Amino acid sequence: MAPLASRRPRPRAVSAPPASRTRYAILGLLADGPRSGYDIKKEVGERIAHFWNESLGNLYPVLRAMTEDGLVTRSDDARSARARAVYRITPAGRRRLEAWLREPVVASPPRLEILLKVYFGAHTDPAVLIAHVAAYRAERASQLAMLERVHHELRATGRSSGLRYLRLTVAAGVHAAKAAIAWCDEALAELDPRT
Amino acid sequence: MAPLASRRPRPRAVSAPPASRTRYAILGLLADGPRSGYDIKKEVGERIAHFWNESLGNLYPVLRAMTEDGLVTRSDDARSARARAVYRITPAGRRRLEAWLREPVVASPPRLEILLKVYFGAHTDPAVLIAHVAAYRAERASQLAMLERVHHELRATGRSSGLRYLRLTVAAGVHAAKAAIAWCDEALAELDPRT
DNA sequence: TTTGGCATGTAATCCGTTACATGATTAG
DNA sequence: CTAATCATGTAACGGATTACATGCCAAA
Numbered sequence: 191m192a193p194l195a196s197r198r199p200r201p202r203a204v205s206a207p208p209a210s211r212t213r214y215a216i217l218g219l220l221a222d223g224p225r226s227g228y229d230i231k232k233e234v235g236e237r238i239a240h241f242w243n244e245s246l247g248n249l250y251p252v253l254r255a256m257t258e259d260g261l262v263t264r265s266d267d268a269r270s271a272r273a274r275a276v277y278r279i280t281p282a283g284r285r286r287l288e289a290w291l292r293e294p295v296v297a298s299p300p301r302l303e304i305l306l307k308v309y310f311g312a313h314t315d316p317a318v319l320i321a322h323v324a325a326y327r328a329e330r331a332s333q334l335a336m337l338e339r340v341h342h343e344l345r346a347t348g349r350s351s352g353l354r355y356l357r358l359t360v361a362a363g364v365h366a367a368k369a370a371i372a373w374c375d376e377a378l379a380e381l382d383p384r385t
Numbered sequence: 386m387a388p389l390a391s392r393r394p395r396p397r398a399v400s401a402p403p404a405s406r407t408r409y410a411i412l413g414l415l416a417d418g419p420r421s422g423y424d425i426k427k428e429v430g431e432r433i434a435h436f437w438n439e440s441l442g443n444l445y446p447v448l449r450a451m452t453e454d455g456l457v458t459r460s461d462d463a464r465s466a467r468a469r470a471v472y473r474i475t476p477a478g479r480r481r482l483e484a485w486l487r488e489p490v491v492a493s494p495p496r497l498e499i500l501l502k503v504y505f506g507a508h509t510d511p512a513v514l515i516a517h518v519a520a521y522r523a524e525r526a527s528q529l530a531m532l533e534r535v536h537h538e539l540r541a542t543g544r545s546s547g548l549r550y551l552r553l554t555v556a557a558g559v560h561a562a563k564a565a566i567a568w569c570d571e572a573l574a575e576l577d578p579r580t
Numbered sequence: 581t582t583t584g585g586c587a588t589g590t591a592a593t594c595c596g597t598t599a600c601a602t603g604a605t606t607a608g
Numbered sequence: 609c610t611a612a613t614c615a616t617g618t619a620a621c622g623g624a625t626t627a628c629a630t631g632c633c634a635a636a
Contacts, residue, residue: 210595211496211498211501214501218508221505221508222507227616228614228616239494241496241497241500241501242495243494243495243496244596245596246615246616247597247618248596248597250616250617251618272604272615273615273616274614274615287505287508288509291505291508291509291513294517295499295517295521296498298496298498299438300436300437300438301437302557303493305433305436305437305554305557306406306409306433306437308550308554309433309551309553310413310482310486310550311549311550311553312417312547312550313413313483314486318486325489325490352507354575355504358504358575359500361568362503362568365567365568365571366564366568368564369561370557372560373557377556380549405622405624406623422587423588440624440626441587441588442590442625443625445588445590467586468586468632581636582636583635584636585633585634586631586632587633588629588631589630590629590630591626591629593625593626593627594624594626595622596623597620597622597623598619598620599618599620599621600617600618600619601616602615602617603615604614604615605613605614606612606613606614608609608611608612
């Protein structure tokens with residue numbers, strides 16, 4: 191028998207938790223005013239969906255944990271007849287948010303399934319690829335239309351407006367969508383069997 | 386006491402597994418020839434890193450599972466003195482890959498931390514945002530340079546070349562990087578305190 | 581001889597999604 | 609009345625990352 195002692199696992203050095211970005215998204219939204227979990231979800235879906243997402247099933251447990259950590263406080267909204275748990279950011283939460291905002295941005299590696307399928311294109315019918323790219327183009331085009339509409343609405347917002355940052359992120363979405371569409375057109379021309 | 390019976394959880398309907406895209410990435414790469422786990426990791430890092438990623442710590446267990454599922458076979462490379470487990474795609478694996486390639490692309494929602502920080506820009510010093518955007522620009526610019534180099538090398542690849550799909554994905558990266566840089570310049574001008 | 585690359589794997593943990601479960605309120 | 613929306617939460621699971629652990633081989 192091999193000596194078991196040498197196999198004994200040492201106590202693990204606990205690594206610095208990579209810190210869920212969900213927490214910071216929540217802190218950032220709550221920094222503009224109290225909100226319920228449901229509100230947060232809605233706001234994510236309506237304003238920043240083109241570059242961020244959160245699922246309700248994650249939001250609620252995270253809000254609870256953040257309450258325990260003293261980053262937010264919970265109060266049950268009395269004004270509403272309906273059950274509503276409203277969260278407020280605490281000074282500690284605000285400090286945490288500000289500290290995070292100063293930290294360098296960590297880039298998460300992308301996973302664009304459309305490109306993965308294109309990359310493996312040799313293993314399928316070109317018509318399949320064309321269909322995928324066309325569908326992707328349609329999605330991005332409708333997204334572009336929506337973003338341009340919003341961007342147009344925000345065109346008048348001045349430099350000091352609180353909406354300027356929203357406008358910047360919308361502009362980023364417009365650029366990205368246009369680029370995606372341009373690539374789709376290039377790819378579709380290249381894949382076109384008639385040429 | 387509340388009746389426990391009513392609380393008894395029913396057997397859960399097993400949902401269709403969302404099916405790890407890692408498996409398909411592996412199948413696609415192995416469809417071009419046998420590779421070791423290490424090879425796959427290298428190939429991901431060198432050729433498709435701008436739109437896909439895999440970690441070794443995930444690759445190995447997945448390869449094992451795929452072996453058990455009959456999608457790949459494992460053989461220990463004898464040519465090499467060094468221990469090398471080489472995987473080959475099986476006919477079943479090829480069928481699985483081809484079926485997946487035909488399925489509609491599922492879009493995974495993006496998470497661009499840089500935009501999240503910009504969106505929360507009101508809660509920090511503008512100089513912080515400027516630094517983040519500038520750093521992001523630099524990253525994307527060097528990525529663009531690399532992609533353009535590769536794209537240039539592939540310029541001569543004809544329509545029937547096996548490299549045409551690589552070229553298409555590289556082109557996508559070039560478009561995306563250029564758009565990101567253009568946005569950064571816009572944002573930097575907008576955030577510039579001197580104007 | 582030592583550093584770095586090759587090479588495989590496990591352990592711990594976490595982040596997050598989907599589905600389940602429940603119920604009130606409001607608009608048509 | 610009924611469907612949609614509001615609203616909160618749990619359960620189960622799975623995908624993936626990072627750190628740990630180990631060791632060979634080649635080159636400087």
